Amino acid sequence: MLPAERKRRIVELVTAADGRSVEALADELGYSKATIRRDLQELESQGLIERSHGGAVPVTSVGHEQAYGQKEVQNLEAKRAIAERAVEELTEGQVVFFDAGTTTMQVAQSAPKDGSMLAVTNSPRLAVELGKEENDVKLTGGTLRRRTRSLVGPTAESFLERTNFDLLFLGANAVDVETGLTTPNEEEARVKELMVKRASRVVLVADATKIGERSFVTFADLSDIDMFITAGEIDDETRERFEAEDVTVVVATPEAPTL
Amino acid sequence: MLPAERKRRIVELVTAADGRSVEALADELGYSKATIRRDLQELESQGLIERSHGGAVPVTSVGHEQAYGQKEVQNLEAKRAIAERAVEELTEGQVVFFDAGTTTMQVAQSAPKDGSMLAVTNSPRLAVELGKEENDVKLTGGTLRRRTRSLVGPTAESFLERTNFDLLFLGANAVDVETGLTTPNEEEARVKELMVKRASRVVLVADATKIGERSFVTFADLSDIDMFITAGEIDDETRERFEAEDVTVVVATPEAPTL
DNA sequence: ACCTTATGTTACCCGCTGAGAGAAAACGAC
DNA sequence: GTCGTTTTCTCTCAGCGGGTAACATAAGGT
Structure with missing residues (x-):
């Protein structure tokens, strides 16, 4: 090169x-x-x-x-590892919703762009990424929240009230066994709640730094999740509580898989 | 050889x-x-x-x-000049729709980002650009067309059926005095038609290379336009026909204003 | 026949790359 | 906060491949 x-x-x-x-x-x-x-x-x-x-x-x-700092960059490594594992959950012909967020962005980058799925998202950034090659992409529409670059509000909600997905890659600011999945913003919580409701299968992607954190609004319980892909140190209690709710917990390792 | x-x-x-x-x-x-x-x-x-x-x-x-990655913008200088002139049409507190397109992208880049307007667009790329600093941004939602990176389809249309704008920056592939404004794609034409209908004031931005061109579907007539900002050589007939329909024709000059 | 231009060859030089030692920064524990 | 550890960064050096320039050769034009 x-x-x-x-x-x-x-x-x-x-x-x-x-x-x-x-x-x-x-x-x-x-x-x-x-x-x-x-x-x-x-x-x-x-x-x-x-x-x-x-x-x-x-x-x-x-x-x-x-x-x-170094920590943020390490988190990037973790997110990349999560993404590598997450794309294995994709199968041909699915309708897949990608939640807005930096972890899901990594998933979007790792996802095949060969037109084998219909990608839906509430993030303009992910839409541009997902639409790079062959895939069909749909955007929910709505108001752009600056902090998270996600689309929220009535337009986004009404879109989510009339659509359904095979698979959802869900991000979260805070994951706690007691409070469930939480986020600071009410509008965003509402949108996330709807996407969880509309998806047949929910895959939560969040690195271990999010575990034990609590934020303002709860948008999903542990039981709403089907699979939790994380990276880093996950404590045994959290893992057990997830598995008690029939959630498959996967810890991705940042090691380079192919050498 | x-x-x-x-x-x-x-x-x-x-x-x-x-x-x-x-x-x-x-x-x-x-x-x-x-x-x-x-x-x-x-x-x-x-x-x-x-x-x-x-x-x-x-x-x-x-x-x-x-x-x-993407093809370089052609006639960049002309589009910049058009954009510089176009942003002068913005006034405080307006709801402004930005059509998808390379020319309108330049307008978006030149537009103030101080929160003085509510920006609405059907392009994820423009949404990201417009939302850079303080502005509120809304996206129509819909299916992403790969060629133009614009959102079309039922979701986009239903959004445009229930919203209204003070100002529209409209792009066009082809501008002709006989056929009006045309574009190759039917879905896109439908969306453009709706945005024209929903805007109190329509500003067409298109460089002179688009003039005299005709494409498949007509989405607006000359009389739908309030102002036409162009750059390059515009022939007298076109100018007269536009002005006969009460369109203000402005030719922006690519001269660098500050050196 | 001579000159000009274009191409290939060769030898030498320079820039790019990767490895390793020491310095600096970031992190975690106290 | 401070300390020690770990990771990353910087710097230097050596090897290698590409670049340069001078020269040789061939083809076409005058």
Whole structure:
């Protein structure tokens, strides 16, 4: 691969996924970490990306200094591992709903784009990602929430009241065995509640940092979930409580699967 | 093979594949690497390609990452000029609909993001652009058409049947005094028709290359338009016919205003 | 016959890449 | 907060492949 082409792809990968680790880039592009770092250095000086320990993130349009630390980049690794596992749940011809969120974005990136499914989402970003090649994509419509870049409100809700899905990839800010799945925003909770109701099978994707967290509004109980794909350290109590509700718990490992 | 022909094919090969190695070019064209390098040197000095260690890549329109992956925006200068003029039509507190399209994308990029308007669009890409800072953004929802990246179908239509806008920035593939505004796709035409109907004021943005073109389905007549902002050479007949229908015709000039 | 232009060959130079040692940063525990 | 550990970053060096330039050769034009 040509250096210029490699740099272009780095920018693509980093901006599309809200950041990527040096290791992941080295892995995916087949170059050493040293080379990736040199590229990142150059790309940063060109203002195309922003570096942080462990990787790089897209340029933040305004002040919105994110100051990604190592932890955030590690979470990216975890999300990628989750995504790799999650796409195994896809089967030909399904109608699949992708919830808005950074973890589901990773799932969308890993998903095949060969037209084998009908993808539906409430996130414009995921819509653009999912629609890259052959897939059919539908968007719920509605009001764009800035924080999460998801569509909410009456338009989104009325869409979800008249549609049905085979599979749902659901994200969550907070997963707790007592309060269930919670999120800070009421409108968003309402939309998530509807998508859970409308899906035959619900796959929750959330890294372990979300476990034990509680937020404002509950939108689903543990029993609403069919499968929980996570990464990192999951405590035994949580796992048992999920399994008591017949939820399949899968812990994805960030190890590179193919070498 | 003639040298000129070889150079032309090199440019083709390089641009088609997002880059190509010297070795591959030498191989495919049946010349030594030395000759290919000499060609690349010349082609680079002409600005037709960009060299990179081991080969060459297509020219990149100034750092802006967006240029990658998708086809570069044609007539970018004209569209920028149109956009600069178009945003002058915005006033505080309006509900503004942005039609999907490359020209309207430029308008969206030039538009203030200070929360002074409610932006509505049928393009996920424009939604992301418009929602960058403070503005409220709503999306119609619907099925994503791959070619134009716009949302169409029943969901989009039903949204447009119950909403109203103060201002519409409308794009068009083809503008002709006889056939009116036309587009190749029926579903898209239907959506455009509805947005025109729902807007109090319609501003058509289209560079002069669209004038005189005709496409399959008509979605608006000249009389539906309130203002036509264009750039380039507009013939007198077209201008007169528009003005006879009380359309304000504005020709934006691509001169850089600040240097 | 001579010159010009185009192409290939060769030898040397330079830039890219990857590996490793030391410095720096981030994280977790206290 | 501070400390120690771990990970990542920076820097340097060496190897390799591509780039450059000079030269040789061949073809076409004058």
